[in-house]
Amino acid sequence: MTSRSEATGTTPLPQSIDLRTAENDLQKLRGRLRTVAEFIHDPAHDFAARHALAQRLDLPVPTPAPAARQTTEATR
Template sequence: MTSRSEATDTTPLPHSIALREAENDLQTLRGRLRTVAEFIHNPAHDFAARHALALSLGLPAPTPAAARQTKEASR
């Protein structure tokens, strides 16, 4: 059985520190992925560049309809 002082110890365990760091890294990566996805689906940017980026990252590609709407709006 553990002693009372061991049961009330609040020192984080090494695996909990590593888990917290991994969760922070994952949150950072999700934020970056969200930024990239917003860029890919923003019709204000060049369609070919957005399409190539999506394909190289394995993300859903933007639709050409959005590219046509942007060209028509700029006329």
């Protein structure tokens, strides 16, 4: 009788292929979420848009920049 590892040889089982595909998809989604979170917390972008996006995605909302910083950024 042949053992299971000998029977499959180097061919991955269908479940392991599905698991690898799911892990790759999850990695892509985490990268996209990281990109969105960076955008939401980047004060270079419009605060209202960042705030609305965070609320829409149920993510922590950004805090407004201090008034002194806003005027400094506005003069650039």
